[in-house]
Amino acid sequence: xxxxxxxxxxxxxxxxxxxxxxxxxxxxxxxxxxxxxxxxxxxxxxxxxxxxxxxxxxxxxxxxxxxxxxxxxxxxxxxxxxxxxxxxxxxxxxxxxxxxxxxxxxxxxxxxxxxxxxxxxxxxxxxxxxxxxxxxxxxxxxxxxxxxxxxxxxxxxxxxxx
Amino acid sequence: xxxxxxxxxxxxxxxxxxxxxxxxxxxxxxxxxxxxxxxxxxxxxxxxxxxxxxxxxxxxxxxxxxxxxxxxxxxxxxxxxxxxxxxxxxxxxxxxxxxxxxxxxxxxxxxxxxxxxxxxxxxxxxxxxxxxxxxxxxxxxxxxxxxxxxxxxxxxxxxxxxxxxxxxxxxxxxxxxxxxxxxxxxxxxxxxxxxxxxxxxxxxxxxxxxxxxxxxxxxxxxxxxxxxxxxxxxxxxxxxxxxxxxxxxxxxxxxxxx
Numbered sequence: 125x126x127x128x129x130x131x132x133x134x135x136x137x138x139x140x141x142x143x144x145x146x147x148x149x150x151x152x153x154x155x156x157x158x159x160x161x162x163x164x165x166x167x168x169x170x171x172x173x174x175x176x177x178x179x180x181x182x183x184x185x186x187x188x189x190x191x192x193x194x195x196x197x198x199x200x201x202x203x204x205x206x207x208x209x210x211x212x213x214x215x216x217x218x219x220x221x222x223x224x225x226x227x228x229x230x231x232x233x234x235x236x237x238x239x240x241x242x243x244x245x246x247x248x249x250x251x252x253x254x255x256x257x258x259x260x261x262x263x264x265x266x267x268x269x270x271x272x273x274x275x276x277x278x279x280x281x282x283x284x285x286x
Numbered sequence: 287x288x289x290x291x292x293x294x295x296x297x298x299x300x301x302x303x304x305x306x307x308x309x310x311x312x313x314x315x316x317x318x319x320x321x322x323x324x325x326x327x328x329x330x331x332x333x334x335x336x337x338x339x340x341x342x343x344x345x346x347x348x349x350x351x352x353x354x355x356x357x358x359x360x361x362x363x364x365x366x367x368x369x370x371x372x373x374x375x376x377x378x379x380x381x382x383x384x385x386x387x388x389x390x391x392x393x394x395x396x397x398x399x400x401x402x403x404x405x406x407x408x409x410x411x412x413x414x415x416x417x418x419x420x421x422x423x424x425x426x427x428x429x430x431x432x433x434x435x436x437x438x439x440x441x442x443x444x445x446x447x448x449x450x451x452x453x454x455x456x457x458x459x460x461x462x463x464x465x466x467x468x469x470x471x472x473x474x475x476x477x478x479x480x481x482x483x484x485x486x487x488x489x490x491x492x493x494x495x496x497x498x499x500x501x502x503x504x505x506x507x508x509x510x511x512x513x514x515x516x517x518x519x520x521x522x523x524x525x526x527x528x529x530x531x532x533x534x535x536x537x538x539x540x541x542x543x544x
Contacts, residue, residue: 146322146325147324148323151322152323152326153322153326154406154407154414155407157405157470157473158473159472160473160474161417161420161476162420170501172504174504175510175539175540177510178536247472247511248468248511248513249471
């Protein structure tokens, strides 16, 4: 896209002069926007996936505000702040099933919330179908890996590990 | 009322104003031009002219077309904000050229005029509206009823009519849809205008296909792609609260399920 500014005379010169291969019988290609809607655009998918995704974002967002702010408060502010955090502190907290559940809920909700957000970002911005598919599979793989690894650590944490 | 009576009332000041051009100002229109029969490149062309600041951008475009450069191509039909043909991006915002006064958009600086975004530019300010109208057709923008046709009007209470009054104002100019960043990147999204026109029938007490339209808009490319950026509401030349209409469709979809 040329952002030059011409006066009308210059524009006419630029348009007519030079050796442009384009003419009435041989017009230049149009600049098409990405993925225009046509008659063949797929019809309704008949699932409520997008609706549940949208709803999940709102509900998990509300819960995450409490979970994450509470987490930050406990970890960084109360009881001497960040300096108290160590292996012993984590071991002590995870001895209590309440904190295990807190951290598990935070892990799952934050990961799914973030993954769903990134999914919509990819849907909005990746123009080519191939790029879109690959980015989404990469995202899903990373999400599943992180969620599974985190869950495993929370439940199999051994405070007596050497 | 005869012409002579009118003319006899002319004051000296009015005569001066009519003959003189003291009220005219110099306006520069910077138009984004594209002609595939000449070049595959887009050029910005400046046109300078004397205009009354109370005239509209469409008048300036007419002056270019009729007096300066006849090759400039743009759509307009009624020129009074009803037909919705002349939506364009003026100073970076979607507006109707026939409803935008020069004095309201700072005529001291060059006024940029571009075609609306997200649709294929065919020539200069003319875009291919087909994808836009396809989305409009896909939401079934017509009354659907069952049973025999009544022998008289389908009556409706004033309250029922008021429920969807806002969305009846749409003139299908595409200013909202082509201001939507989701639509810029993915033309498969229905876009605000199609949802507004679905809203107009979903909330019409006489219509019986609301469920079907909601199902269509529950799609991957339906209302859930709206990011509530309010670009559509800002762009609408009829002042329709577009984002609100989209949110009402979302709410109807949720309350239908839960």
